[in-house]
Amino acid sequence: MSAREIAGRTALYAVLAAVTVLVCFPLIWAFFTSMKPKEEIFLWPPTLWPETWTLENYRALLEGRDAYFQAGAASGTAVPPSAFFLDWFVNSLIVTTGTTVISTAVSTLAAYSLTRFRFPGQRAVPYLALIGYMVPSIIFVFPMFLVMVEFRLTDTLLSLILGYVCITLPFCMWLMWAFFRGVPIEIEEAALVDGASRLRVFWEIVLPTASPGIVAAAIFTLIVSWNDYLFGRVFMNSMENLPLTVGVMHFFDGTHVDWGLMMASSVLMTVPMALLFMLLQRHLVAGFGAGAVKG
Known part of the structure; x- marks a missing residue:
């Protein structure tokens, strides 16, 4: 490469590195703050790098329940919010996994039927689904809450x-519909002529071909259901059933905020999704790109 090309690439990488640091700075600040003892968090002027490194904030979150039952339960003290952190984390995992499985499976089957079968209103369904996704979720939450009360499903x-399925399914179906339109139907027809059943064609040919779109829909559902606050705040009441996004708000106690626990919980909430996104970002880009072009 010439000197001009080397200088251009160096400048490009420098700009990208600066933008990356700027975007990730809140998480970097949260991580270093979570590694400080409580008295150092409020020092002025504030410092990024901890003078004393400690894991007490993470220990309070991960061992909070055991510590409470060993020390506080016998004396009848109130249960601290940190004692429920692992419960909140497991709840978010269960809700996110269940939402992703249901939304991805239903949207895949629905999109396949829209692109392979004929029925009245077929062309209008994808666009109606997209319009449903464009409606703000806050409009749905209170009617859905009344339905949950009627079926006695609140606080579950x-x-x-x-x-979450109601707010993620429309977009996932529209995404998969756009993707299946680009999958050549001739491949399936050739397999059907050779004697394969429709189910076998779908399982062995269609699903592997549509895997980038399925991964893209799954990642979208994961992000929405993991980060949502509104539904968890309205539907859930008991401390042990809260998702992470709602549970960590209990670290705010009136005018007092436990910034150490807040920063540690923010890191533990963000890192799993960030790692997952980095591992699957190629599939996400491929899924959105393939669904945007009808081949």
Whole structure:
């Protein structure tokens, strides 16, 4: 490469590195703050790099329940919010996994039927689904809450799963519909002529071909259901059933904020999704790109 090309690439990488640091700075600040003891968090002027490194904030989150039952339960003290952190984390995992499985499976089957079978109103369904996704979720949450009350599903993880499916399914179906339109139907017809059943064609040919779109829909559902606050705040009441996004708000106690626990919980909430996104970002880009072009 010439000196000009080397200088251009160096400048490009420098700009990208600066933008990356700027975008990731809140998470970097949260991580270093979570590694500080409580008295150092409020030092002025504030410092990024901890003078004393400690894991007490993470220990309080991960061992909070055991510590409470060993020390506080016998004396009848109130249960601290940190004692429920692992419960909140497991709840979010269950809700996110259930929502992703249901939304991805239903949207895949629905999109396949829209592109392979004929029925009245076939062309209008994808666009109606997209319009449903464009409506703000806050409009749905209170009617859905009344439905959950009627079926006695409030304060259950199932209510969150159903709520998140309602807001993620329309977009996932539209995405998969756009993707299946680009999958050549001749491949399936050749397999059907050779004697394969429709189910076998779908399982062995269509699903592997559509895997980038399925991964893209799954990642979208994961992000929405993991980060949502509104449904968890309205549907859930008991501390042990809260998702992470709602549970960590209990670290705010009036005018007092436990910034150490807040920053540690923010890191533990963000890192799993960030790692998952980095591992699957190629599939996400491929899925959105393939669904945008009708081949």
